[in-house]
Amino acid sequence: MNTITTIVKREYREFWRRGLLRWLLLPVLALLVMATLVGFQRHHRYQAEMAAGTELSRQHWENQGEKNPHSAAHYGIYLFKPLNALSFFDFGVNPYTGSVFFLEAHYRSNAAFAAINDRSTLGRFGIFSPAFLLAFIAPLLIIFFGHASVSGERRRGTLDLVAATGSSPRHWLLGKWLATMSLIPPLVLTVLATAVIAAAIHGPIPSESWWRLAGLALLYAVYLGVFANLSLIASALTKHSGASLMLLVAFWIGSGLALPRLAASTSEQLHPTPNQVQFEKLMSEEKKAGLPGDGDKQARTEKLKEETLASYGVDKLEDLPINFNALAMQADEEYSDRVFDKHYRELFTIHANQDRIHRLFSLLSPTLAVRLSSMALAGTSPEDHRHFSGQAEIYRREFVALLNHNMMVHSKTGDWGYKADGELWHAMPTFKSQPMDPRFQAARFGNHGAILAFWFLISTALLLGWLPRRVFRRSTGSGPIREPHATDPKPAHGEVTTPC
């Protein structure tokens, strides 16, 4: 134990005296503080804008004056996507999905499509979020600290002196490991501490969010732990610090950039997302022509007309006590919903398949794994957006049905001049989004968290279980840089270095 503290202390002295703490760690901590504060501020501003926007849209709605309900259904209403309190930490897909959505009759809100136009966003981070810094910049920091940890000592020869003391290689590596690992808590705790301060300034966030934030801190700690382990392993297995640095940066690029891009293009290749224009054209055609066996719109309306006349026991539409036009509009609305549901189910199946590919790639890319579980925990994932879009659609249907119903019961067929007043507008319920089932998010988080835990455990086992047996050994080619003359495989016969 004592020797381990000695080793950690020496590492820290070295970090300090080489200026690494001042010139590498401190700037990254400062960036994290800034990103957290800015993220909080943005979130807070968005909340205020959203509240104001919701209020304004409702006011316009309620004060639109006398109007035919169907016109009102096209006058529409704006929904503002509520953001999870933790979107200050991880913006997730939000920068790509937009957050203001317009609801009206006949059309499913574009909220559903927005998330998916470019699935490669899964591999991207909102620039400058704390999550981005922890997932991309912090690993580089760890790499810079760790890459020369063993190779540097081997190159300079201090490794031999350490080995010659007779101390245990496992203790030595454990000391190095602890020293490198100890850089991680400051990184994640800085975000937590800044969040506490920001919450005190801008107003509290739900207590449940604190738990999630703690989970995120742990998640990123494990993620960075993987980089710390890999840095030490690379440093122990390479001859030069330059080689280990190159290897590690290559891994960082592969994990952070190449594999996420590859995941995006592979999933798009295997499960192509339909083009939005075509997708909508297909739906509107199917609405008109009808699903197989249902007949076209005209035939469906004709059938409804006969059924309605029969059920009221009258012969002519004018004799109905209700407005058949409104009834037909609602029937058409509900038929459209069936068509939407069918197509969106297909679309969501494609998304689910694409997500599976991403998950597969995340086995190889800790960065993708941390990205996917971080979004899930922060409530900013594509699933969260999909969930919101489903909620918005349910509300839109209720909204349109209420308007059609009013027109149906308060006017007669052909009476397009009917106008409803403020009473109806006021009666319209406000939109309340239900939060996503936390169990689903937990499962998402758990899946990718498990991938990271796996990476961490394997690399730790390698580092502390396998490496100690060979770190003080010299296998061929892993010795210190020899003096030039010593590398001659066979000295020329008779060659003598003149004694001094």
Next chain:
Amino acid sequence: MLEAKNLSKNYGHYTALSQLNLSIEAGEVFCLLGANGAGKTTTIHLFLNFIEPSEGEARVNGRSVVDAPHLARAELAYIPERVNVYDQLTGVENLDFFAQLGGQRHGRSELLDYLSQVGLPARAAYQRVATYSKGMRQKVCLAIALAKQARALLLDEPTSGLDPKAANEFIQLLGDLAERGVAILMATHDLFRAREVGHRVGIMKQGHLLETVPTSSISATDLEKLYLQHMHD
């Protein structure tokens, strides 16, 4: 104290060391002479168990270094050819660090005392090693050996790269250590100093120890003659 029995090391078909038999007593200084590539460093590394022997064994204080590398190393001190302690630490911090790794804690004054015993003044001891010459770094290593109370010292070409004055001073220190009962194995090209400090010198060529001579029975000129003769054979 240091013992090699049929000690051999092959790299593929290449023999770096062949059937070395050698025994160095406590208090004895043995110098290994030989051209570059003769197998001197290989011998030292085998005693440290930095590499595994292809055949035979190396023993420290009667203990096989392969069976108990940590125990064997605990009795050894090693000064590599390119001697480097930690640049960012001072001399005294280096000494403290290596002593603690060896399981020993010494007070500041004790540490300074060890350093002054090897001729490193307190003023230098508090400077970072980055400013040290090779000779000063070697002294730090010797102080490490002292603090560790090593029973045997392995030195790889300690005088190469030292100015003559520093080399003489260093050789003097080795003599002192030997008098305290430390067994010393020193690989060197420097046959004059080898003769001066060594009790015996061994001439090594292409992995073979060709001849061992007691220094008391040979003059420097004869030693040089003998050495060159072997090299030209």
